[in-house]
Amino acid sequence: MAVPKRKMSRSNTRHRRAQWKATTPQLAPVTVDGSVYQVPQRLVKAYERGLLHPEG
Numbered sequence: 001m002a003v004p005k006r007k008m009s010r011s012n013t014r015h016r017r018a019q020w021k022a023t024t025p026q027l028a029p030v031t032v033d034g035s036v037y038q039v040p041q042r043l044v045k046a047y048e049r050g051l052l053h054p055e056g
Contacts (some may be wrong), residue, residue, distance in 0.1 A: 004030050025028065025040035025041070025042070026041045027039065027040060027041070028040075028041040030047045030048065030054075031032055032047055032048075032053075032054055035054075037054040040052065
């Protein structure tokens with residue numbers, strides 16, 4: 001694991017952290033029991049197999 005040799009200043013730390021942005025998940029339509037739901041794309045197979053149940 002990389003370990004810094006010197007302490008990073010507060011200013012540099014905050015500038016680095018400010019660059020990170022969360023992104024919204026890509027939604028995909030899934031039909032469950034005749035109803036169409038928008039679910040995150042990475043969970044489509046779980047909904048199709050019945051492992052997850054949509055709320056609503």
